[in-house]
Amino acid sequence: MNSKQKKMLYRIVAAAVLVVVLQLLPESGLLDLVPVPLGLLYLIPYLVVGGDVLRKAIKGIQNRQPFDECFLMAVATVGAFALGEYMEGCAVMLFYQVGELFQSVAVGKSRRSIAALMDIRPDYANLEKAGGVIEKVDPDEVETGSVIVVEPGERVPIDGVIVEGSSTLNTAALTGESLPRDAKAGDDIISGCVNLSGVLRVRTTREFGESTVSRILDLVENSSMKKARAEHFITRFARVYTPAVCYSALALAVLPPLVLTVLGQPAQWGDWIYRALTFLVISCPCALVISIPLSFFGGIGGASTCGILVKGSTYLEELSRTGIVVFDKTGTLTQGVFEVTGVYPAAGVEQADLLEKAALAESYSKHPISQSLKQAYGRELDPARVSDVEELGGYGITARVDGRPVAVGNARLMAKLGLSPAAPDQTGTVLYLAVDGAYAGTIVISDVVKPTAAKAIAGLKRAGVRRTVMLTGDTEPVAKAVAGQLGITEYRAGLLPEDKVTQVETLLAEKQPRENLAFVGDGINDAPVLSRADLGIAMGALGSDAAIEAADIVLMDDDPARIALAMDISRRTVRIVYQNIVFALVVKAACLLLGALGMAGMWLAIFADVGVMVLAVINATRALYTRDLVRRNGLA
C-alpha cells in the first residue's frame, strides 16, 4: 500500500469506529445529558470517509460533467441523510470507499507484479577501458564496438559478440524459456539475458538504445495503447448509462408519488425517494469500468512473461476470434535447417557404413547437404581416405573412398551408371549411393519439423481455429508430407515469396464474418504479409527489427507452441471480460428491479455496488496467471 492508500485506510477505520460508537450511543443515555441531533453526529464519520467524494461531485457539477460515480454516491448518501437514514448514508459511503481502496490496491498489485516480471532494464555496463581498467558506466554511454565485461549473475546490458569466456545464459526474461543456453567465444549474445556461470568479455555490436532489451521494453511500455473493443464499449456504455440511471432514479422518486396523489392515495414520498436512492447506489458502474481494462492488462502482462509480446489489448481480443491461421512453413513449423531423416541401405550394406561413405565422398563440399551428412555421421572424417573427388553439377559427386569408387547423387547420376534404384517412400532431397558401380543405398535429407509443431497445431484446433494453412515454396510432395505429419488442414506448395500476399488476400476474402485471420512468419521477408493479415504474429523476433515493427504479436523465440499458448491466453482473457460484463450487468439489473419494487434495501444495494466490483476485480486478476496454460501447451 502506498501512502495515499494508507491514508484512505485510516479514514475508513476511523469512520467505521465512529459509526459503531454512534450506534451504541442512544442506549448509553449520554444523549439525554447533551442534546445533540443524531444526524449532526453521523455527519462526522460521513465527512471523514466521504469528504473527497462530495468535493469531486461538486466539481463535476461545476464542470458540467456531473454524471459519474462520485455524483451517484453523493446524491444517494445526501439523500439518505435527508430522509433521516444516517446510518445507511454512512454505510454506503464507507463501503464505497472500501471498494475503491480494494480496487486501487488490486490494480497497484498487478501493476507491480507485471513490472517485476518485465524488470529487465540493465542499470549499468562494465566498460573495459584502455589498460584493462573496468569502469561502471550508464549503458547509454557505451559506444558500438567497445568491450564490456559481464560478470556471473549480471544481466547482459547491450547486444554484442562474445570475444572471451564461456558461460550459460538464462534467457527466461526474454523468451519465457527456462532452460539455460550455452554461450562461448564467437557467439552472438543478446541483451536481457542473465549470465549464470562464467565471466564474459563482449564486444558490443549495437548501441544500448537499439539493443534487444531497449526494443522490448519500448514495445511493452507502449503496448495496450490500442484499446480493445470491449474497453471502448464500456467507456461508451458508462457515458450513456450513468445519466440514464440518474434520470430513471429521478423518475422513480417523483412519478409514482405524483400518480398516487392523482389517484387520491397517500403519496409516500419518503418511501419512493428511498427506493430511488438505493437505485442510484446499485447502478454504480465501477465494477465494469475497472475490471475490463484490468483483465486485458493482466492478459497482456501474463503473456509477456511467457515470451509473448502483444502490442495492445485490441490484438489480444482479436486473437481470441481467430478462425484461420496461416503459416509460412520454413522457420515457423520447420527448423529451416537440413537433416538426414532417412537412411535406407541396400541388402548387405550396414547403415553406418553407408552414411560414412556418403559423408566421406561429400567431405570436400561446402553444400548444406554435405554438412547434414557429416552431422548425421557424427564422427571425425579423415580426408586422407578420399581421393579423386569430382563434382558433377546437376548430378552429384564421384570420388574414391579407401580406393573404391563411390558415387553420391540423384537418380540421374544413377541412371548414368546404369542403375535404377526405387524411390524411397519418403519426401525430401533424395541421395542415392553406388559403391563399385553397384547400388548401395539411399539417404533422404529434409527440412526437419519442429518437435512441438504438431502439438501446436492440435492446440490451435482445440482453441477453436477452423483452418490451418501452410504456405511454402517447397514442392507438392514435401508440402503434403509435412502437412500430413502436423495435421494441418490445407497447404499451398510451390509458392514464390511474393505469392504469399496474394494467398493471404484470397484467404482473407474467404473468412467468415467476425472471424480473424492470423499470419505466422519467422520475420524474414514477410513484413508485408504480417501487416496485411488481421493479426501478424512474428516468431523468433529477437533479431529482426522489421518483424517487431510490422507484427501485432511478437513471439520471442521460435517455438510454435507459443502460438497456441497465445491463443489460450487471449481466449481466457476475453472469457473473463465477458464473464465480468454479464455478471455485473445481470446482478445489477436484478437488484435495480428489486430496488425499484421496494424489495431491496440499502444493504443489498451496497452488495450490488461494492460486492460485485470486488468479485469482478478478483476475477479480472486471474488473467495474469498463465502457468496452467503454459503447462497445457507443454512449455513448462
Add this chain to the structure above:
Amino acid sequence: MMKKTYKIDVDCANCANKMEAAAQKTPGVKNATVNFMTLKMSVEFEEGQDPKAVMPQVLAACKKVESDCEIFGI
C-alpha cells in the same frame, strides 16, 4: 505525424477516461489515449503543433475534469 507518450498519475479508471476525453478535445491534439493500467498518456499532435505549447493546455484541461491528476515530463 508527431506522437508522444507521457507518464501520468491518476487514481481511478473513470478519471483516466475523463482525462482522455479532455485531452482529445484540447486544440492542437489530433488524438489522445490514456491507459489507466500502465499510467501512460499517448498524444498525437496535429501537423505543425509544438508539444511543448500544447501539453500545458492538455494538463489544464485534465486538471479541470479531474483535480487529482498529473502529467509528467511536459
